[in-house]
Amino acid sequence: MFAAENGLKGDPRLKAISDAIRVMPDFPKPGIMFQDITTLVSNYKVFKDTVDIFVDRYRDKGISVVAGVEARGFIFAPAIALAIGAKFVPLRKPKKLPGKVISESYELEYGEDCLEMHVDAVQQGDRALVIDDLVATGGTLSAAIRLLERAGAEVVECACVIGIPEVKHKGTAEAIKLLNYLYPKYINPVAFIIIMSAIVCGKRSFFEDIESLGTSPTSGSPPAYKKFRCSSVTSPIRSNYSPPVHRSTVNQLKVLFPDMEIQLLERALEESGNDLEFAIKSLHELHLGYSKCSSRPTAEENENMARGATPTGENVVPLQEPQVQNNLPVDGAEWVELFVREMMNATSIDDAKSRAASILENLEKSISARASAEATQSLHKENVMLKEQIEVLLQENVILKRAVAIQHERQREHDDRNQEVQQLKQMVSQYQEQMRTLEVNNYALTLHLRQAQQNKSLPGSFHPDVF
Ligand SMILES: O=P(O)(O)OC[C@H]1O[C@H](OP(=O)(O)OP(=O)(O)O)[C@H](O)[C@@H]1O
Ligand SMILES: Nc1ncnc2[nH]cnc12
Structure with missing residues (x-):
C-alpha cells in the first residue's frame, strides 16, 4: 500500500525485491519471522534497484545528511548518500564511536537497544534523511529522529526497505501512528518504501x-x-x-x-x-x-482398519495416522459390536485369537492417542492464553518504558536548568562581592579626598586617575 502511495504501484522492481528477501522463521528467537536482506544484496540487480528507488525519491530534495542505522542501515545508506551528494552519518550501537556522543535507547521487536551519534556529526540546519533496512515497531526510527533533532538537524523523512505489516499489535501501521503522534511533522506514510514481505511470511x-x-x-x-x-x-x-x-x-x-x-x-x-x-x-x-483414499471408508473398511488391514485386504501397520483413528469405533458399544462381529467371522480358534489380539491392540492405541490429543489440546489452549497475557504485559511494558523515558528526559532538562540557575547565582554573588569591594574602595578614596581638601597646604601633586 505504501509502495502505491509512493507512485511505485505496478513497478516490476518491487516484486523482484520482495522475492529476494528471505524469511527465516524463529530467528533470533522463537516466534520471530526474520526478514533476511543478505539474499537481496547478494543479487546485484535487485540491490541496485533498491538503492535507485531511494535515490530517485531523495535526489534534489536538499538533503545534506543521510543517517544510517547500524548495522543493516549501513548497507543502504552510504550508497544513497553518495548518489544524492550528501554526507553519511552513522548512528551506532553503544560504545562504538570514539568522540563525544549523545545516546537514545529504544525498544525492539525482540529486545531493547540504544543508538549513539557523534555530537558534531550534524550541524544546525542540516536536512537529514534516516535510512534503515526495516521498520517493525518504529522504536529504532524514533530514537534516530530524537538523536538528529537533539543535535540540531531537521529530519526530512525516514525510509526503509521493509515494513513488517503485523508485529503483533505493534506492527507498521501502529508504528506509523505512533511516530505520527510523536513526530507529526516528520513522519508521513509516503516516506516508507514498503515491500510487502509479509506475503512471504x-x-x-x-x-x-x-x-x-x-x-x-x-x-x-x-x-x-x-x-x-x-x-x-x-x-x-x-x-x-x-x-x-x-x-x-x-x-x-x-x-x-x-x-x-x-x-x-x-x-x-x-x-x-x-x-x-x-x-x-x-x-x-x-x-x-x-x-x-478419495472417499470416506465404508463400515467394512473401518473394521479392516481397526484390525490393521487395508481396504484391499493386505496387512499393514495399523493406526499410525491420527486421521485413521477418526474412522475407528467411537465408543465402548461400537467396539463391543466390532469384537462380536469379528469373532463371528472367525474361521478357526487361531483366527479368532489373532482377530481379538489385533482389535485389543488397536483399542489400546486408540485410547492412548485420544488421551494424548486431549492433553496436547489443553496444553495448547493454556499456551495460547499465556501468550496473550505475555502480549498484554509486553505492551504495558513498552508504554511504561516510554513514560519513564519521557520522565527521564524531563528530569534531565530540569537538572540542566537547575545547573544554569546555580551558575547564575554564583555569578550574582561574585558581582555582589565586587560591588562591596568597590564601595569600600570608594569610601576610602572619599575620605582621602576630604583629607586632601582640608590639608591644601600639603605639598606635591595628586594622582590624576583618583583626583
Ligand atoms: O522498528 P523496530 O522495532 O525498532 O525494528 C527495526 C530495527 O531492528 C533491526 O535492527 P537490529 O536492532 O536487529 O540490529 P542489526 O541491524 O544490527 O541486526 C532492523 O535493522 C532495524 O534497525
Ligand atoms: N522480523 C524482523 N526481521 C528482521 N529484522 C528485524 N528487526 C526487527 N524485527 C525484525
Whole structure:
C-alpha cells in the first residue's frame, strides 16, 4: 500500500525485491519471522534497484545528511548518500564511536537497544534523511529522529526497505501512528518504501489482501492460492498470531480445502487455537490422507482398519495416522459390536485369537492417542492464553518504558536548568562581592579626598586617575 502511495504501484522492481528477501522463521528467537536482506544484496540487480528507488525519491530534495542505522542501515545508506551528494552519518550501537556522543535507547521487536551519534556529526540546519533496512515497531526510527533533532538537524523523512505489516499489535501501521503522534511533522506514510514481505511470511494482512483482490472463494485464483499454500506449507513454525474465529477465516480455509466439510475446517481452526497457519498445516496433512483414499471408508473398511488391514485386504501397520483413528469405533458399544462381529467371522480358534489380539491392540492405541490429543489440546489452549497475557504485559511494558523515558528526559532538562540557575547565582554573588569591594574602595578614596581638601597646604601633586 505504501509502495502505491509512493507512485511505485505496478513497478516490476518491487516484486523482484520482495522475492529476494528471505524469511527465516524463529530467528533470533522463537516466534520471530526474520526478514533476511543478505539474499537481496547478494543479487546485484535487485540491490541496485533498491538503492535507485531511494535515490530517485531523495535526489534534489536538499538533503545534506543521510543517517544510517547500524548495522543493516549501513548497507543502504552510504550508497544513497553518495548518489544524492550528501554526507553519511552513522548512528551506532553503544560504545562504538570514539568522540563525544549523545545516546537514545529504544525498544525492539525482540529486545531493547540504544543508538549513539557523534555530537558534531550534524550541524544546525542540516536536512537529514534516516535510512534503515526495516521498520517493525518504529522504536529504532524514533530514537534516530530524537538523536538528529537533539543535535540540531531537521529530519526530512525516514525510509526503509521493509515494513513488517503485523508485529503483533505493534506492527507498521501502529508504528506509523505512533511516530505520527510523536513526530507529526516528520513522519508521513509516503516516506516508507514498503515491500510487502509479509506475503512471504503469510501473515493475516495477506489474507485480507486476498479478499480485497476480489478472489472468489470458489475461483481459487492460482497465484494467490499458490502463495498461500507455499507460505503455510513451507513455514514449519506456527505464527503467534491468533485471528478471531469468523466466517471469512473459515471461508479462506474452504478456498484451500474445497473438498472438506465446513465443520471439519471449523474444528481444525478451533483445535489450533485459532491459529490460521497451524490450522492450514494440519488440514494440509489431513488433506493428503483424504486424497490417498478419495472417499470416506465404508463400515467394512473401518473394521479392516481397526484390525490393521487395508481396504484391499493386505496387512499393514495399523493406526499410525491420527486421521485413521477418526474412522475407528467411537465408543465402548461400537467396539463391543466390532469384537462380536469379528469373532463371528472367525474361521478357526487361531483366527479368532489373532482377530481379538489385533482389535485389543488397536483399542489400546486408540485410547492412548485420544488421551494424548486431549492433553496436547489443553496444553495448547493454556499456551495460547499465556501468550496473550505475555502480549498484554509486553505492551504495558513498552508504554511504561516510554513514560519513564519521557520522565527521564524531563528530569534531565530540569537538572540542566537547575545547573544554569546555580551558575547564575554564583555569578550574582561574585558581582555582589565586587560591588562591596568597590564601595569600600570608594569610601576610602572619599575620605582621602576630604583629607586632601582640608590639608591644601600639603605639598606635591595628586594622582590624576583618583583626583
Ligand atoms: O522498528 P523496530 O522495532 O525498532 O525494528 C527495526 C530495527 O531492528 C533491526 O535492527 P537490529 O536492532 O536487529 O540490529 P542489526 O541491524 O544490527 O541486526 C532492523 O535493522 C532495524 O534497525
Ligand atoms: N522480523 C524482523 N526481521 C528482521 N529484522 C528485524 N528487526 C526487527 N524485527 C525484525
